Amino acid sequence: MRRDHPRRLLSRAGVALAALLFAFLPSATHADSRAPVHDDSRPEAPDQGRPRDAFDRLLVSAARQTADYEKARARTDRLRNRVNRLRTETKEAEARARTLAPDADTASPTGPDPDPAPAPDLDGGTDGLPTGDLGADFPTGLPADVPTAVPTGPPTAVPTAAPTxxxxxxxxxxxxxxxxxxxxxxxxxxxxGQAVTRLHAAERRRTGIRRRLWRELAAAQPGLARPAADCAPGRRSRRPHHAPSGWVAPTSDYWLSAGYAAPGGHWRHRHTGQDFAVPTGTPVQAVGPGTVVLVSCGDGFGNQVVLRHRDGYFTQYAHLSRIDVRPGQRVAAGQYLAASGATGNATGPHLHFEVRVTPYLGSAVPPLPWLRRHGVRL
Structure with a gap:
């Protein structure tokens, strides 16, 4: 036992030294930790001579701008609700004033209230002063019993009349x-008027953020917004399902897998959408009324469709096995768009659903809260 003890020590030291060399020395079996991880929510950077790390920095900056846009949008919604409430209260107060004093100028200007221009100040009423003839209560002449000539002799008392x-x-x-x-x-x-002025300022800020974000992403992804030549549409899309609320889930018979901003080895930074685990061929439908702005294939998203909705947001449906709509087509809520699949960088059949501020990669927002604002709860 004593003669084997030094051998065991040398063996352990050799194993430790080999582990250190494997960890710190490059070799064919040790992958570079800086190499990009295939991500089913991020295709490779466009081939424009732009380094991959520069494209990553752009996406990080775009994520910050998108968050600022969502904050500005929330502030705009709060201010718009306040303006609507104040407009209702103002109309009710003016109606009460007209009822109490029909002759007073308490009405708002002719026609509907300007929106979103600030409403003019109310120019009516009498500032609390009575409008009748003041001469009866405040006479300007002398009383009749006051003599006009100055009498001689001892002074006599002049009776004074009681105030009226x-x-x-x-x-x-x-x-x-x-x-x-x-x-x-x-x-x-x-x-x-003050609330409308603040609403205008918030809307200008929100619009400025979106324009800047759109311009930067469009410069980095010039080919994303046009359809690919080798991605032909399929058959004519089916009629929409009945959608009482006007908005529906993008598919049915699903279970939610990877969510927005989910960490993991499948994404280099974070997941930018919501995955719906469904078998290949499951119908994919428009979540709301909109227009098809993109039908493309061949990148990390595989076959994909992007819609623009009336609220200015875009929805993306990716990894499709087939596409049955064409660019420029208007669709209704619940209308059939395509069939789910596993095209692109996907580990299995599912639908990748995104909500974006622009049609470009990098401007995604949390999709579930956005759907809840439209009455869809998953």
Whole structure:
């Protein structure tokens, strides 16, 4: 036992040294850790002489801009809801003021309220002052019992008349109430104008972010927005399913697999969509009404379709086995687009579904909250 002990020590030292050499020295069996991992949500960088790391930096910057766009969109939605609420309250206050004082100028300008231009301030009412003749209560002449000549002799007392009380009538109270309601209406209209101004500023910021993001991604992916020549459409698409809410799930009989921003070895950074695990040939349908802006194939997404919707967002349906729509075609919610498959960089049959701010890779947003805003819960 004692003679074998040094051999065991030498053997262990040799194993440790071999492990260190394998870890730190390059060899044919040790892959470069910087090599890109195949990602079914990211095709290879376009061949324009642009280094891969530069394309990655662009996608990281695009992700930040997309997050800023979503924040601006949420702020715009909050401001728009506030403007709508203030507009309703202003109209109700003006209607009450007209009811209390029909002759007062408490109505808004002729025609509907300008939208999204700021509404003008209310210019009506009398600022709480009575509108009747003030001469009866405030006479300007001298009383009749005051003599015009100065008498001689000892002074005599001149009787003074008691001051006349101002009567409080029902018409004065109604006028005061109407003036108060008119003042409230003017304050609401002024607040409405300020809210509309802030809404304009938020919309300009949101539009600016989107234009800048679109321009940068379009410069890096010039061929993404045009259909590939070798990707011919299939048969004519089927009629849409009945969609009471106007929006539907992109497929049926599924189970949700990889979600948005999911980490893992299949993606170099993060997953940019929601995967629906379905067998090959499962019908894929439009989640909402829109227009087909892209039908392409051959990259990491395989066969794919991109739709543009009325709210300005885009939806992508990727890894399809066949496509039955053409670019420029208008589709309804629930309309058949294609059949699911495993084309492109996919480890198995599934539907890769994305929601984007632009039609380009790099502008994806979380798809499930976006679907929930349209009444679709998965």
């Amino acid at each position: 009380a101002v009567p409080t009538t029902a018409s004065t109270a109604a006028s005061t109430a109407a003036s108060g309601v008119a003042a409230d209406a003017r304050a609401l209209r002024a607040e409405l």
